[in-house]
Amino acid sequence: GESVGLHLPTLSVQEGDNSIINCAYSNSASDYFIWYKQESGKGPQFIIDIRSNMDKRQGQRVTVLLNKTVKHLSLQIAATQPGDSAVYFCAENNRGSQGNLIFGKGTKLSVKP
Amino acid sequence: GAGVSQSPRYKVAKRGQDVALRCDPISGHVSLFWYQQALGQGPEFLTYFQNEAQLDKSGLPSDRFFAERPEGSVSTLKIQRTQQEDSAVYLCASSLDGINMNTEAFFGQGTRLTVV
Numbered sequence: 001g002e003s004v005g006l007h008l009p010t011l012s013v014q015e016g017d018n019s020i021i022n023c024a025y026s027n028s029a030s031d032y033f034i035w036y037k038q039e040s041g042k043g044p045q046f047i048i049d050i051r052s053n054m055d056k057r058q059g060q061r062v063t064v065l066l067n068k069t070v071k072h073l074s075l076q077i078a079a080t081q082p083g084d085s086a087v088y089f090c091a092e093n094n095r096g097s098q099g100n101l102i103f104g105k106g107t108k109l110s111v112k113p
Numbered sequence: 114g115a116g117v118s119q120s121p122r123y124k125v126a127k128r129g130q131d132v133a134l135r136c137d138p139i140s141g142h143v144s145l146f147w148y149q150q151a152l153g154q155g156p157e158f159l160t161y162f163q164n165e166a167q168l169d170k171s172g173l174p175s176d177r178f179f180a181e182r183p184e185g186s187v188s189t190l191k192i193q194r195t196q197q198e199d200s201a202v203y204l205c206a207s208s209l210d211g212i213n214m215n216t217e218a219f220f221g222q223g224t225r226l227t228v229v
Contacts, residue, residue: 032212032213043206043220043221044220046217049214051214093212093213098144098169098211100158100169100172101148103156106155
């Protein structure tokens with residue numbers, strides 16, 4: 001099947017370890033950020049989001065950190081599982097452009113059993 | 114089904130041929146978005162509808178690309194005189210109202226277009 005992760009940076013982790021995926025965003029006016037997971041042959045799937053007035057947000061096994069000073073976003077996945085293997089994209093949006101999400105280049109996460 | 118449905122799943126077109134890609138959003142979703150994803154890249158915005166109104170088409174790469182949503186539900190992305198650089202996965206997403214903390218956008222599986 002097609003490879004979403006072709007030529008993307010790859011992060012390889014052992015099952016059970018924590019994963020950290022980083023993203024640098026481009027627009028200082030962006031006020032809303034989303035992490036998506038994309039498995040091969042599927043569309044992006046929402047994981048977690050954060051607004052620019054927040055530094056940190058936690059979900060189930062996932063945490064997003066936002067550093068507006070250096071325009072950096074990270075996704076932390078606790079106790080990584082084989083089912084977490086996918087390509088992860090950060091996306092940014094500003095209030096003035098309702099549907100225009102700007103996606104980052106993506107990171108391929110590979111979980112070794 | 115409950116999700117965003119796109120058809121066809123795969124499309125092979127000869128260069129110069131016109132194609133039409135269909136998106137059935139989740140019922141009741143006001144907002145609909147089209148994105149283009151080249152192999153190994155992140156999705157790139159094409160256009161956005163609020164009901165039947167096309168509010169943003171700034172991402173359409175050329176006038177060969179046209180999108181419509183005449184009744185505020187199903188949308189069609191049409192590409193005229195396809196070129197090899199049009200080969201990509203075309204993703205459709207829908208949401209209750211825009212993209213923000215209160216409303217998530219759900220993506221379909223995409224249509225993989227290959228122009229030969």
